[in-house]
Amino acid sequence: xxxxxxxxxxxxxxxxxxxxxxxxxxxxxxxxxxxxxxxxxxxxxxxxxxxxxxxxxxxxxxxxxxxxxxxxxxxxxxxxxxxxxxxxxxxxxxxxxxxxxxxxxxxxxxxxxxxxxxxxxxxxxxxxxxxxxxxxxxxxxxxxxxxxxxxxxxxxxxxxxxxxxxxxxxxxxxxxxxxxxxxxxxxxxxxxxxxxxxxxxxxxxxxxxxxxxxxxxxxxxxxxxxxxxxxxxxxxxxxxxxxxxxxxxxxxxxxxxxxxxxxxxxxxxxxxxxxxxxxxxxxxxxxxxxxxxxxxxxxxxxxxxxxxxxxxx
Amino acid sequence: xxxxxxxxxxxxxxxxxxxxxxxxxxxxxxxxxxxxxxxxxxxxxxxxxxxxxxxxxxxxxxxxxxxxxxxxxxxxxxxxxxxxxxxxxxxxxxxxxxxxxxxxxxxxxxxxxxxxxxxxxxxxxxxxxxxxxxxxxxxxxxxxxxxxxxxxxxxxxxxxxxxxxxxxxxxxxxxxxxxxxxxxxxxxxxxxxxxxxxxxxxxxxxxxxxxxxxxxxxxxxxxxxxxxxxxxxxxxxxxxxxxxxxxxxxxxxxxxxxxxxxxxxxxxxxxxxxxxxxxxxxxxxxxxxxxxxxxxxxxxxxxxxxxxxxxxxxxxxxxxxxxxxxxxxxxxxxxxxxxxxxxxxxxxxxxxxxxxxxxxxxxxxxxxxxxxxxxxxxxxxxxxxxxxxxxxxxxxxxxxxxxxxxxxxxxxxxxxxxxxxxxxxxxxxxxxxxxxxxxxxxxxxxxxxxxxxxxxxxxxxxxxxxxxxxxxxxxxxxxxxxxxxxxxxxxxxxxxxxxxxxxxxxxxxxxxxxxxxxxxxxxxxxxxxxxxxxxxxxxxxxxxxxxxxxxxxxxxxxxxxxxxxxxxxxxxxxxxxxxxxxxxxxxxxxxxxxxxxxxxxxxxxxxxxxxxxxxxxxxxxxxxxxxxxxxxxxxxxxxxxxxxxxxxx
Numbered sequence: 015x016x017x018x019x020x021x022x023x024x025x026x027x028x029x030x031x032x033x034x035x036x037x038x039x040x041x042x043x044x045x046x047x048x049x050x051x052x053x054x055x056x057x058x059x060x061x062x063x064x065x066x067x068x069x070x071x072x073x074x075x076x077x078x079x080x081x082x083x084x085x086x087x088x089x090x091x092x093x094x095x096x097x098x099x100x101x102x103x104x105x106x107x108x109x110x111x112x113x114x115x116x117x118x119x120x121x122x123x124x125x126x127x128x129x130x131x132x133x134x135x136x137x138x139x140x141x142x143x144x145x146x147x148x149x150x151x152x153x154x155x156x157x158x159x160x161x162x163x164x165x166x167x168x169x170x171x172x173x174x175x176x177x178x179x180x181x182x183x184x185x186x187x188x189x190x191x192x193x194x195x196x197x198x199x200x201x202x203x204x205x206x207x208x209x210x211x212x213x214x215x216x217x218x219x220x221x222x223x224x225x226x227x228x229x230x231x232x233x234x235x236x237x238x239x240x241x242x243x244x245x246x247x248x249x250x251x252x253x254x255x256x257x258x259x260x261x262x263x264x265x266x267x268x269x270x271x272x273x274x275x276x277x278x279x280x281x282x283x284x285x286x287x288x289x290x291x292x293x294x295x296x297x298x299x300x301x302x303x304x305x306x307x308x309x310x311x312x313x314x315x316x317x318x319x320x321x322x323x324x325x326x327x
Numbered sequence: 328x329x330x331x332x333x334x335x336x337x338x339x340x341x342x343x344x345x346x347x348x349x350x351x352x353x354x355x356x357x358x359x360x361x362x363x364x365x366x367x368x369x370x371x372x373x374x375x376x377x378x379x380x381x382x383x384x385x386x387x388x389x390x391x392x393x394x395x396x397x398x399x400x401x402x403x404x405x406x407x408x409x410x411x412x413x414x415x416x417x418x419x420x421x422x423x424x425x426x427x428x429x430x431x432x433x434x435x436x437x438x439x440x441x442x443x444x445x446x447x448x449x450x451x452x453x454x455x456x457x458x459x460x461x462x463x464x465x466x467x468x469x470x471x472x473x474x475x476x477x478x479x480x481x482x483x484x485x486x487x488x489x490x491x492x493x494x495x496x497x498x499x500x501x502x503x504x505x506x507x508x509x510x511x512x513x514x515x516x517x518x519x520x521x522x523x524x525x526x527x528x529x530x531x532x533x534x535x536x537x538x539x540x541x542x543x544x545x546x547x548x549x550x551x552x553x554x555x556x557x558x559x560x561x562x563x564x565x566x567x568x569x570x571x572x573x574x575x576x577x578x579x580x581x582x583x584x585x586x587x588x589x590x591x592x593x594x595x596x597x598x599x600x601x602x603x604x605x606x607x608x609x610x611x612x613x614x615x616x617x618x619x620x621x622x623x624x625x626x627x628x629x630x631x632x633x634x635x636x637x638x639x640x641x642x643x644x645x646x647x648x649x650x651x652x653x654x655x656x657x658x659x660x661x662x663x664x665x666x667x668x669x670x671x672x673x674x675x676x677x678x679x680x681x682x683x684x685x686x687x688x689x690x691x692x693x694x695x696x697x698x699x700x701x702x703x704x705x706x707x708x709x710x711x712x713x714x715x716x717x718x719x720x721x722x723x724x725x726x727x728x729x730x731x732x733x734x735x736x737x738x739x740x741x742x743x744x745x746x747x748x749x750x751x752x753x754x755x756x757x758x759x760x761x762x763x764x765x766x767x768x769x770x771x772x773x774x775x776x777x778x779x780x781x782x783x784x785x786x787x788x789x790x791x792x793x794x795x796x797x798x799x800x801x802x803x804x805x806x807x808x809x810x811x812x813x814x815x816x817x818x819x820x821x822x823x824x825x826x827x828x829x830x831x832x833x834x835x836x837x838x839x840x841x842x843x844x845x846x847x848x849x850x851x852x853x854x855x856x857x858x859x860x861x862x863x864x865x866x867x868x869x870x871x872x873x874x875x876x877x878x879x880x881x882x883x884x885x886x887x888x889x890x891x892x893x894x895x896x897x898x899x900x901x902x903x904x905x906x907x908x909x910x911x912x913x914x915x916x917x918x919x920x921x922x923x924x925x926x927x928x929x930x931x932x933x934x935x936x937x938x939x940x941x942x943x944x945x946x947x948x949x950x951x952x953x954x955x956x957x958x959x960x961x962x963x964x965x966x967x968x969x970x971x972x973x974x975x976x
Contacts (some may be wrong), residue, residue: 033473150605156565156604159559159600159604228742232814242761287475297474318330323749
């Protein structure tokens with residue numbers, strides 16, 4: 015298990031490099047002086063010069079990048095151009111919001127997606143057709159759109175849930191959950207449909223495996239075959255889809271946090287982009303990539319636990 | 328059930344027609360109502376966007392503070408916004424912006440994804456490995472954050488963001504194109520083109536690209552839906568051109584802030600975004616269906632037949648000494664609403680402590696017959712007539728609950744591929760114990776002990792060690808012994824063995840057959856051995872039942888059958904068996920192939936391939952008759968095969 019984790023983390027290094035280097039490269043590609051562009055035409059030359067130094071723009075790009083990496087390894091991602099606060103402290107403060115969203119969304123995706131897929135495989139008929147229709151909606155409709163519609167209906171027209179705002183879990187778990195219901199619905203829809211489809215296909219696939227027939231021929235009760243053998247085997251390929259759903263939730267959180275005014279990473283990302291706060295954006299790139307790596311790692315671990323062929327390989 | 332023989336009939340053409348490209352896809356789309364609706368909607372949106380200055384009723388940016396936040400009216404069909412601007416006009420002008428954004432992303436996506444995918448798939452080798460690795464990395468990039476960074480750096484318009492989004496999305500397209508090129512590359516006509524000396528670029532352009540176009544178009548529609556979501560989403564977040572310039576996303580954002588005061592405002596812009604995204608999704612979905620249908624077209628044609636009259640068993644023909652009596656068993660499958668008979672009036676018996684071989688080619692119905700004995704026909708299959716009596720109990724019409732008390736306890740089954748007959752997720756010990764516990768009450772410990780006993784009984788060395796392993800860690804021969812151990816757990820009196828040795832090495836086969844024979848002798852267990860291998864029949868069976876195209880054509884003791892077959896089909900099979908062939912002489916074969924159920928004649932199914940066939944054979948209904956004592960044949964002219972009894976007509 016440890017060697018699996020180590021191997022995955024090593025293969026994640028190129029990803030970290032690609033993301034941070036690309037975002038770094040953007041700075042160099044800015045036509046003209048990035049400091050001037052960030053501060054605008056009205057800024058004094060002294061202020062521009064100060065920012066240039068702060069951003070290390072006077073050094074060659076490669077040196078700048080290596081400097082950034084060396085400091086990043088020491089958990090120093092520089093300061094926000096605007097607030098002057100350390101990037102890590104801004105992001106760490108926002109992290110729980112986004113992680114709450116992804117965690118709840120992944121739970122919903124897993125439970126609802128797998129159950130729907132199971133029911134659709136066993137019942138077929140209208141459940142299957144409904145699933146097809148809903149999955150089309152889930153994949154085609156943008157998450158911000160779904161979020162807006164949810165606010166318009168379940169928060170404004172029929173005020174059941176709060177339209178905006180976040181309550182920390184430590185302050186009130188109930189309010190925390192209530193405030194996240196609509197965002198999580200908006201985020202999980204894509205994942206639920208993808209997982210449900212995969213689960214349906216795998217259940218149908220496993221059901222016609224020889225071993226299921228052999229199990230039936232041995233007289234084992236159908237519900238035991240279903241919940242022990244079919245569920246276990248069908249969940250193996252589904253785990254990968256749950257991971258994709260979790261990552262889709264991370265992407266969606268950028269939009270959804272802004273619709274529901276949840277002070278998470280996505281919320282910071284938009285304001286940082288509008289303010290051209292490059293150090294903060296670079297930090298966000300790193301955080302998002304680390305979350306993706308973490309999700310993939312968890313998927314790999316769960317996959318290897320479920321699939322004995324991988325476990326011992 | 329059609330065997331593999333019938334499948335090869337519909338061969339793929341050596342070279343596909345040029346129609347395989349986009350035109351064929353468009354034609355297929357015309358048969359999908361939802362696809363047409365989506366396509367027409369999109370065409371209308373594109374046309375309106377292009378013609379916005381001509382068709383828009385008002386300027387999109389002319390404020391009119393006297394009429395703000397109005398509902399739909401004759402003057403303003405879709406109402407006005409907070410500045411009194413005409414919503415319909417803003418939607419029409421904003422459409423262009425949105426569509427151009429989608430187009431930017433789409434073009435970059437195609438220009439990068441298609442060549443990269445084709446190069447990786449066609450060239451292969453090191454290039455492929457490097458590209459595939461790069462694709463894997465890019466697939467994991469958090470796209471939206473990088474897109475935002477691009478916007479921060481380059482951004483007063485959304486173009487930079489959409490282009491970066493297209494670049495990152497191209498990794499997925501490259502992956503899909505690569506996979507599809509890998510398949511095309513292996514096809515015969517591409518080989519032929521290579522041999523004919525066509526240059527690589529000619530081959531790619533003329534042969535490979537047309538075959539991947541379908542996949543690319545499908546993916547393009549789905550990607551466009553996602554790009555639309557990103558474009559409108561970014562505009563919604565405020566990254567589009569600054570107000571008062573009209574954008575769909577910006578209009579949704581404005582409507583969101585006014586939800587309490589004027590909910591109507593969300594309807595036009597929300598519908599525009601939602602419907603357009605949905606149309607792209609529907610189009611992609613319909614195109615994918617068309618593409619999939621096109622790929623599977625020309626494959627198997629399912630034979631059809633009307634529901635046959637249900638035959639009833641002949642009760643007089645009963646032998647109560649037999650453990651299992653199958654009489655006039657008729658089995659059908661419901662395919663596209665029609666019944667196709669796959670086994671017709673099959674009759675045979677099995678006595679205790681006897682191994683009976685059920686012999687025939689693929690498609691003869693032998694496996695279906697075996698499954699019917701356990702009530703394990705696939706959902707579309709059903710027993711249409713006849714009787715199966717097992718120890719005096721009628722199994723035809725028995726419900727699932729009834730069969731469950733029988734399965735494993737009375738009748739057990741082992742199947743053809745031992746490696747897939749065990750659940751890969753559980754250890755052998757766990758699976759075997761679970762089966763033991765369904766048959767015997769007792770502690771887990773007792774079940775475990777019994778499981779080890781069973782593993783010993785089937786001749787496995789080190790049962791305790793094997794019990795701890797997963798199925799993929801043991802060999803096929805060992806797996807088959809484990810499967811037999813599972814089957815023995817309930818101490819069944821009849822074991823159905825469906826080709827138990829086909830997937831195994833010859834040396835292992837003998838061991839498994841010896842085991843079956845030992846179980847027969849020691850436990851008095853009867854075995855129905857489904858096989859197409861005469862060697863296996865000769866080795867362990869006492870009697871054999873030969874099936875051909877759903878009919879039992881001959882039944883006899885094995886020795887009698889080998890010395891004097893009483894059906895021309897049996898004779899042909901025996902002669903074409905390499906084990907029994909004469910050295911130095913060409914191996915005789917039976918010409919033609921097993922007919923599909925739809926091509927069965929009313930009389931003898933073998934007539935078309937029979938060297939002895941006479942004109943009436945295909946029309947006269949066959950009856951399995953006892954020609955000599957204990958020797959049944961379905962041949963109308965079997966007398967000709969009895970030595971010394973040849974009577975020529």
